[in-house]
Amino acid sequence: xxxxxxxxxxxxxxxxxxxxxxxxxxxxxxxxxxxxxxxxxxxxxxxxxxxxxxxxxxxxxxxxxxxxxxxxxxxxxxxxxxxxxxxxxxxxxxxxxxxxxxxxxxxxxxxxxxxxxxxxxxxxxxxxxxxxxxxxxxxxxxxxxxxxxxxxxxxxxxxxxxxxxxxxxxxxxxxxxxxxxxxxxxxxxxxxxxxxxxxxxxxxxxxxxxxxxxxxxxxxxxxxxxxxxxxxxxxxxxxxxxxxxxxxxxxxxxxxxxx
Numbered sequence: 732x733x734x735x736x737x738x739x740x741x742x743x744x745x746x747x748x749x750x751x752x753x754x755x756x757x758x759x760x761x762x763x764x765x766x767x768x769x770x771x772x773x774x775x776x777x778x779x780x781x782x783x784x785x786x787x788x789x790x791x792x793x794x795x796x797x798x799x800x801x802x803x804x805x806x807x808x809x810x811x812x813x814x815x816x817x818x819x820x821x822x823x824x825x826x827x828x829x830x831x832x833x834x835x836x837x838x839x840x841x842x843x844x845x846x847x848x849x850x851x852x853x854x855x856x857x858x859x860x861x862x863x864x865x866x867x868x869x870x871x872x873x874x875x876x877x878x879x880x881x882x883x884x885x886x887x888x889x890x891x892x893x894x895x896x897x898x899x900x901x902x903x904x905x906x907x908x909x910x911x912x913x914x915x916x917x918x919x920x921x922x923x924x925x926x927x928x929x930x931x932x933x934x935x936x937x938x939x940x941x942x943x944x945x946x947x948x949x950x951x952x953x954x955x956x957x958x959x960x961x962x963x964x965x966x967x968x969x970x971x972x973x974x975x976x977x978x979x980x981x982x983x984x985x986x987x988x989x990x
Contacts, residue, residue: 738767739789740774745932746925747775747784754790760818760843761799769821776828782932785924786825786851787835788844791917794836794860795844800869815874818843822850822876827947829940831931835924836860837917841899846875849884852943854910855924856902857917862910863899883950885910935972935988 741748749771751758758764775784788794806814825832825847834840834851841863848854848862864873864881872878873894882890885908893900905911915923931939941963948959967973972988979986 736767737764738771740771742778742781744929745780745782746928747771747781748921749775749784749786750789751786751795752789754788754792756799757793757796757839758788758790758844759796759799760847765818765821769824772821772824772828772832775830775832781830782936783831783833783928784828785833785835785921785928786847787921787924788837791838791859793838793844794834794840795847796839797842797844797865803869811871811874818846818875822846825850826852827943828852829943830936831928831939831943833924833928835920836862836902836911837920842866842873842877843875846873846877846880849880849910850876853912855913855915855920855927856905856911857915857920858902859917860902860905860911860914861899862902862905863897864894865897865899867895867897933988935967935970935976937970937972938967941967 737752739750739752741750749768751760751764751768753759753764771784775781832851834848834854836848836854836856838857838859839861840848840856841861842865845862845864864877866873866877873881878890878894881893884890885893889908892898900908900910902911902914906914913923913927945956945960945963949956972986975988976986
């Protein structure tokens, strides 16, 4: 654990736990948080010994309760676009990571926090979690990908309503509309999420990377999506992991994939 950083990274058993540690500010995003989060994702993708990650927030109140908006009024008008582009680039690197990244949402996931959670490959949440894109109440709109990812996850109509009203929903409703995959008691959230990630990283790392690439491609042109799937299938098909997986299936044993 890197105690001198806001974004703390702990690695064990091939898994990285990325914790945004600003509980006194409800883990709100600022420039330092974004920079350190970017560094964590670079480290995740660079280190072969790390097979996947969980992103969460410190404390029991918030995952990330939005951006640190105190400096908005002092910022030049033209800085908004650059701010959005920086956040979008970092969140896109999470979405496109070849290693699985799960958001473990332990409280408020509002604004940029909801956008961060949506950039992860999927999401688990505690029973007390709250979700929303309340930027409209500040006279602005989501800028870190919220207008793009939310409709793809929950549908255009629901996304329009959430973003235009700025309403907040609880974890039960978030689960019912597909925004999150699982709801847990808060004290069980990390152990439950870790168990899911452990199951994933025991699979073929090459196949997992190809799954991520293929599913991400489904959000664009349909022809490109199918072509990407065929290419990724081909990449997985020629690996030693494929030979081990098929052999293990025929021999009725658990496969042992390369790590």
